[in-house]
Amino acid sequence: MKPALPIPTVERLFVYHKVLTNLLIEGTTHVFSYDLANRARNTAAQVRRDLMSAGCVGSSGKGYDIRSLLDRLSEVLEHGASRQVIVIGLGNIGKGLISYFSSPNNEFSILAAFDRDTRKTGKPFQECPCFPIADLEPFLEKNKVELAVLAVPGPVAQVLSDRLVMGGVRGILNFAPVRLAVPKWVHVEDNHITMMLKKVSYLAKLSPDQVKESLTTVG
Amino acid sequence: MKPALPIPTVERLFVYHKVLTNLLIEGTTHVFSYDLANRARNTAAQVRRDLMSAGCVGSSGKGYDIRSLLDRLSEVLEHGASRQVIVIGLGNIGKGLISYFSSPNNEFSILAAFDRDTRKTGKPFQECPCFPIADLEPFLEKNKVELAVLAVPGPVAQVLSDRLVMGGVRGILNFAPVRLAVPKWVHVEDNHITMMLKKVSYLAKLSPDQVKESLTTVG
DNA sequence: GGATGTGAACTATTTCACAGCC
DNA sequence: GGCTGTGAAATAGTTCACATCC
Numbered sequence: 001m002k003p004a005l006p007i008p009t010v011e012r013l014f015v016y017h018k019v020l021t022n023l024l025i026e027g028t029t030h031v032f033s034y035d036l037a038n039r040a041r042n043t044a045a046q047v048r049r050d051l052m053s054a055g056c057v058g059s060s061g062k063g064y065d066i067r068s069l070l071d072r073l074s075e076v077l078e079h080g081a082s083r084q085v086i087v088i089g090l091g092n093i094g095k096g097l098i099s100y101f102s103s104p105n106n107e108f109s110i111l112a113a114f115d116r117d118t119r120k121t122g123k124p125f126q127e128c129p130c131f132p133i134a135d136l137e138p139f140l141e142k143n144k145v146e147l148a149v150l151a152v153p154g155p156v157a158q159v160l161s162d163r164l165v166m167g168g169v170r171g172i173l174n175f176a177p178v179r180l181a182v183p184k185w186v187h188v189e190d191n192h193i194t195m196m197l198k199k200v201s202y203l204a205k206l207s208p209d210q211v212k213e214s215l216t217t218v219g
Numbered sequence: 220m221k222p223a224l225p226i227p228t229v230e231r232l233f234v235y236h237k238v239l240t241n242l243l244i245e246g247t248t249h250v251f252s253y254d255l256a257n258r259a260r261n262t263a264a265q266v267r268r269d270l271m272s273a274g275c276v277g278s279s280g281k282g283y284d285i286r287s288l289l290d291r292l293s294e295v296l297e298h299g300a301s302r303q304v305i306v307i308g309l310g311n312i313g314k315g316l317i318s319y320f321s322s323p324n325n326e327f328s329i330l331a332a333f334d335r336d337t338r339k340t341g342k343p344f345q346e347c348p349c350f351p352i353a354d355l356e357p358f359l360e361k362n363k364v365e366l367a368v369l370a371v372p373g374p375v376a377q378v379l380s381d382r383l384v385m386g387g388v389r390g391i392l393n394f395a396p397v398r399l400a401v402p403k404w405v406h407v408e409d410n411h412i413t414m415m416l417k418k419v420s421y422l423a424k425l426s427p428d429q430v431k432e433s434l435t436t437v438g
Numbered sequence: 439g440g441a442t443g444t445g446a447a448c449t450a451t452t453t454c455a456c457a458g459c460c
Numbered sequence: 461g462g463c464t465g466t467g468a469a470a471t472a473g474t475t476c477a478c479a480t481c482c
Contacts, residue, residue: 006451010421014414015398032463041398044463045453052465060463061460081420092315097412099311108416147420171423173416179234179260187422189415193316195233196408197327197392201300201366202229203406204390225473251441264475271443279441280482 009050010077015040016050017073024066032063082146082171083108086139088160089152090115090130093175097149098128111143116156133160140167151175161188228269229296234259235269236292243285251282301365301390302327305358307379308371309334309349312394316368317347330362335375352379359386370394380407 005013019039023031033051034044051064056072058064085101087094090113101110113130115121121132131139139145148169150157157176164172165186172188174180177195180188224232238258242250252270253263270283275291277283304320306313309332320329332349334340340351350358358364367388369376376395383391384405391407393399396414399407 004425008451011414011418014417018396018414019398034463039398043453045455046451048464049452049466058464059460060458060465063463077417077421081417081424083420085416092311092318096311096315100412106413108413108420146423147416149416170426171419173412173419177237179238179258185426187419187426189419189422191410191412191415193319193392193410194325194327195230195237196410197304197366197368198233198296198300199230200390200392200406200408201302201327202296203408204365205300206223207389207404207406227473253441262475264477265473267442268444268474277442278482279443279480280439282441 005053005076009053012040012042012046012050013054013073013077016047017070017077020066020070020073024070029066030063031066031069033058035063078107084143084145085110085147085149086145087113087128087149087151088115088133088136088164089113089150089175090117090120090125091151093151094149095125097151098126102126102128108147111145112139114139136163137167140164140169144168147171147173149173149175150180154178224272224295228272231259231261231265231269232273232292232296235266236289236296239285239289239292243289248285249282250285250288252277254282297326303362303364304329304366304368305364306332306347306368306370307334307352307355307383308332308369308394309336309339309344310370312370313368314344316370317345321345321347327366330364331358333358355382356386359383359388363387366390366392368392368394369399373397 016036019036020031033047037044037047040047051058051069054073054076056064056069085108087097087110094113098110098113101108110128113125113128114133114136115130116133118132121130124130146169148164148171150160150164150172152160154176157174157178158180161172161174161180161182165182170186172180172182172186174188174190175193177192179190182188235255238255239250252266256263256266259266270277270288273292273295275283275288304327306316306329313332313334317329317332320327329347332344332347333352333355334349335352337351340349343349365388367383367390369379369383369391371379373395376393376397377399380391380393380399380401384401389405391399391401391405393407393409394412396411398409401407
């Protein structure tokens with residue numbers, strides 16, 4: 001088996017995949033490394049290196065063929081990956097996710113939401129059924145879902161995470177502002193919005209106080 | 220001026236700050252590097268190195284004094300950083316943010332939301348006033364806000380980003396699934412939920428198919 | 439004894455720079 | 461001529477390991 005790709009590379013590959021999809025929709029068929037680099041905000045050398053690591057090939061004269069690039073990237077990034085997701089917590093974040101993923105172009109399907117508030121359960125939210133938390137285990141038992149979005153308040157996040165893990169979930173996108181303890185075969189990706197906002201604030205503070213040039217000078 | 224801290228370090232420092240805050244609330248006054256490491260899910264050496272880079276000092280016998288650690292971290296991470304934010308787009312994500320930041324313990328204050336839907340504007344959402352997008356420029360003119368959360372559909376994100384930048388915004392937390400083009404003195408932090416979910420899916424697929432041991436064996 | 443602080447070694451990642459190809 | 465593919469160099473980041481201090 002070939003060595004796993006470094007995480008930073010994987011993240012950029014996802015970006016390329018998105019950019020390339022848009023280019024294809026616009027009707028473009030080929031792209032140069034520096035062109036893709038511009039759109040993905042990095043360097044041509046980096047793009048070539050990344051694509052190489054992913055096993056993509058271009059041709060010296062014409063650049064990369066977008067369609068085969070996408071095929072290859074999809075294979076590397078998406079082959080065998082779960083696409084079925086449940087959402088825990090039907091607050092605003094949970095609802096936002098469901099709205100977002102009910103758009104037709106989505107690659108994930110949200111099978112169900114779970115909430116402890118009985119006013120929310122029973123009836124579906126935007127065609128997505130919402131069940132009481134107590135139904136979680138039987139649902140997981142029956143549906144073998146491997147991915148979950150955890151969008152609940154911090155204090156209950158760990159307990160729910162444990163239940164997800166016991167139910168066979170192997171990937172959690174966690175919006176709760178706590179660090180979850182999970183066994184090593186489960187991957188948690190934290191989306192701590194507060195922390196991101198702090199980071200933005202920190203970096204905005206650092207960036208040089210520059211004269212505001214016309215926006216048209218910026219790529 | 221001392222050299223800027225590496226981004227990965229800064230991110231970990233935010234985590235330490237959070238962990239330490241919780242510890243302080245619990246009444247703990249001192250912490251060892253390996254202890255902090257456990258709670259932040261990394262190694263003792265890393266913790267010591269990070270704290271050192273941030274200019275923190277501990278003492279060999281007793282570990283680190285949490286209160287002075289927090290003081291120092293706050294100084295490094297938060298001194299001079301903007302705390303006032305506006306939210307563009309009062310969809311579910313926008314609402315979620317506002318709900319989240321209206322909790323009393325928050326460090327950011329959301330001054331206003333903006334939306335193009337006139338059914339949402341005029342009346343406040345949870346005490347946060349919501350204005351029509353047309354009011355953006357005068358609002359920025361008057362309030363000198365430097366941070367914005369962009370939670371609008373992809374197709375309109377770039378235009379709104381331009382308007383934010385022209386209005387003096389220097390940091391954007393972007394939920395729209397596009398790469399924004401901004402001048403170099405503006406920092407954009409992307410929170411592309413779809414991409415994060417893809418990443419979780421990718422990593423969950425990779426993680427070894429491990430025997431499920433008792434959850435109690437896991438920290 | 440048991441921590442911290444830190445140079446030095448190591449590992450990972452990015453960038454350079456150029457041979458080879460179209 | 462211009463672009464890809466890729467060793468090699470450079471840089472960034474992490475971990476080791478031990479002198480030092482409480």
